[in-house]
Amino acid sequence: MADDPDLLDVRRVLAGDVEAFEGIVRRWQRPLVNLAFRLCRDQGLAEDMAQEAFVKAYRGLSRWRGEGRFSTWLFALTLNHCRSRLRRIRPSMVDIDEALDIGVPPAGEHELEEAQRAGIVRRAVADLPERYRDAVVLFYLQGASLEESARSLQVPTGTLKARLHRARAMLRGRLALLSPLAAEE
Helix, strand or coil: CCCCHHHHHHHHHHCCCHHHHHHHHHHHHHHHHHHHHHHHCCHHHHHHHHHHHHHHHHHCHHHCCCCCCHHHHHHHHHHHHHHHHHHHCCHHHCCHHHCCCCCCCCCCHHHHHHHHHHHHHHHHHHCCCHHHHHHHHHHHHCCCCHHHHHHHHCCCHHHHHHHHHHHHHHHHHHHHHHCHHHHHC
C-alpha cells in the first residue's frame, strides 16, 4: 500500500501540495463520470456531478481515515452526492428508465431479442427501490467486489448480500410479469 498512487497523492495534498489532487482526478474522472451516468443517463449532468464529487472529496480529504481503499471512499462519496443531487431534480428530468442502457440494438433477429431483454432488465432494475438498485449498479454493473460495494454503500457485507438476493428475487418477479420473452424460458 506504500506505493499506492492514491495514498501518495492524498498524503501530498494533506501536506499542502494541492496540485497532487490532479493525479487523483486523472485516475478517477472516467470511473466517476461513468457511475454518475449510470444513475442519471445524461452525460452533461454526469460530468457536473462527478466534478462536484471531486470538490467534495478535496474538501473532505482529511476525513478519509485510510482504513480501506481510497476508491471505495471516493465511490461512496460520489454515490451519495449523486443520490442527493438527483432527489433535487424533478423526476421528469432524470431518465432512470434508461439508466442502465447498453447502447443501440444490434440488427440481427437474435441480437434484437437480446437487446429487448436487456431493455426489459434495465427498466426492472431502474424501478427497484434505491437501496437495491444502488447495490445492483455497484456490484454487477460497476464490477466492484462485495467488500468494496458494501463499503461504498456503508453497509455490512451481509446486508449487501441480502440486498442483492432480494433485488434478484424482485427482478425475477418483475421480469416474469413484464417480459413475454422471459415467460418463454
